[in-house]
Amino acid sequence: MFPFVKKIIIYILYASIVIQALKQLYVPSKYLVSVTILIFGIILANLIDKIFNEIQRRFIKKEASPKLRELVFPLLRKTLKYSTLIIASLMALQTLGIEVTAALAGMGIAGLAISLAARDTIANIISGIFIIIDQPFTVGDRIEVWNTPQGTSTWGDVIDIGLRSTKIRTTDNLVVVIPNAEIAKRDIINYTAISPQIRIRIPVGISYDSDLKKAEKIMLEVAREMEGVLKNPEPKVVVKEFGESSINLELRVWIENARKRRYIFSEISKRIKKEFDKHGIEIPYPKRHIIIENADKS
Numbered sequence: 001m002f003p004f005v006k007k008i009i010i011y012i013l014y015a016s017i018v019i020q021a022l023k024q025l026y027v028p029s030k031y032l033v034s035v036t037i038l039i040f041g042i043i044l045a046n047l048i049d050k051i052f053n054e055i056q057r058r059f060i061k062k063e064a065s066p067k068l069r070e071l072v073f074p075l076l077r078k079t080l081k082y083s084t085l086i087i088a089s090l091m092a093l094q095t096l097g098i099e100v101t102a103a104l105a106g107m108g109i110a111g112l113a114i115s116l117a118a119r120d121t122i123a124n125i126i127s128g129i130f131i132i133i134d135q136p137f138t139v140g141d142r143i144e145v146w147n148t149p150q151g152t153s154t155w156g157d158v159i160d161i162g163l164r165s166t167k168i169r170t171t172d173n174l175v176v177v178i179p180n181a182e183i184a185k186r187d188i189i190n191y192t193a194i195s196p197q198i199r200i201r202i203p204v205g206i207s208y209d210s211d212l213k214k215a216e217k218i219m220l221e222v223a224r225e226m227e228g229v230l231k232n233p234e235p236k237v238v239v240k241e242f243g244e245s246s247i248n249l250e251l252r253v254w255i256e257n258a259r260k261r262r263y264i265f266s267e268i269s270k271r272i273k274k275e276f277d278k279h280g281i282e283i284p285y286p287k288r289h290i291i292i293e294n295a296d297k298s
Helices: 002-024 029-059 066-095 101-117 119-134 180-185 212-225 258-278
Strands: 142-144 155-161 165-170 175-179 198-206 236-242 247-255
Touching (some): 066 119, 119 180, 198 212
Antiparallel strands (some): 142 155, 155 165, 165 175
16 A cells, blocks of 8 residues: 555655746746646546556455456546546636636537437446446356247356347357346346256146056156256155146256256156156046037927
């Protein structure tokens, strides 16, 4: 911290020397005030720059998002620095008697026109900054994707988070580019944010005539033998409801890798069907019995 304070003191000393030199040259007071405002504006801008560098060095952890360290933080720092310089320059011009109101009005109108023309881009950039800071997901996370082409995979891995958009590679190896403003409006389903281990639920229906306990036993045996299914917590079967034509069961298992969710779901379903067929347990389907009565009108 001491070198930082030392630099600030040096800046102030240089500014004082320049101001004293101008006084000795009998520079008119309005020019003197204008130069003073400009010098201290430069000092303040550099002070802001140094403070942000110090904050980034001391408080922004190395394991934080690289985008936060390399993109968002420098962007905020430069915005504040150059805004300070612009304000100081306008104040200096105003001191010299130059009317800056018209210039400010023109800048305001130009800013409004630019913001209207680029409102989608601005919205995406602001959303991108909040995504990088808030981190609902990071690069490498597996998340749900809601706008993939019909008939393709609806989840994928985040491969890049930019200021304008986020890129996700689906399990079909398609790269989906989503504007950040769209992401900010949605609920994010992140399968790997806390841990790669997740629980999946596999619905299975059996007929009312089937042996319920035998069906439960078969489902649990299939789950325990399936590679990728965790032993603890143990798999379990619950009765969800009594349907129109079936007892609806649900097999709940924890898996060690969320990325294998659909593969494990499919494999367990196929093995349950095979074992049910072997043991005579029926998986029913809706049936309709149509009775046609031929009334004798004679």
